[in-house]
Amino acid sequence: xxxxxxxxxxxxxxxLEVREDGSCRFTYxxxxxxxxxxLTMPTSQPVWEFRRFPAPFEGLLPEGVQLDAxxxxxxxxxxxxxxxxxxxxxxxVGSLRIEAAK
Numbered sequence: 708x709x710x711x712x713x714x715x716x717x718x719x720x721x722x723l724e725v726r727e728d729g730s731c732r733f734t735y736x737x738x739x740x741x742x743x744x745x746l747t748m749p750t751s752q753p754v755w756e757f758r759r760f761p762a763p764f765e766g767l768l769p770e771g772v773q774l775d776a777x778x779x780x781x782x783x784x785x786x787x788x789x790x791x792x793x794x795x796x797x798x799x800v801g802s803l804r805i806e807a808a809k
Contacts, residue, residue: 709789710808711796715741722808723764725789731757744803760788767799768792 710724713733721735721744733748733755743750745763755761768791769777777783783790796805 711789711793712806712808713744714804714806715744716802717804720744723761723805725760729759731759731761733757733761742802764788764792764805767795767801767803767805769795 708724708726710722713720713723718739718741719736720739720741721733724732724734726732733744735750735753737753739750741750747763748755748761765788768774768788774785774791777791777794778785781790781794783794792805793807799805
């Protein structure tokens with residue numbers, strides 16, 4: 708399983724996990740009181756399950772020539788959305804930051 712810490716305005720909001728079958732889970736950190744990571748993922752629900760890569764995180768990924776450059780430079784597979792998210796996670800649009808969980 709691969710995982711990443713998701714920060715909202717420099718505060719740890721939760722953990723994104725990607726399983727081998729492509730399904731995903733996002734879990735808000737216990738006691739987190741900040742803004743949700745997405746308007747479609749309110750903090751009132753502490754755990755979010757997805758059959759595939761979550762659209763709110765996929766929407767942070769580059770497209771077109773920027774995506775082509777990212778894939779080429781980082782030697783990433785075009786279907787590895789999690790790898791792409793980690794590659795751009797320090798510089799995504801909005802107030803989120805994504806870091807690999809160790």
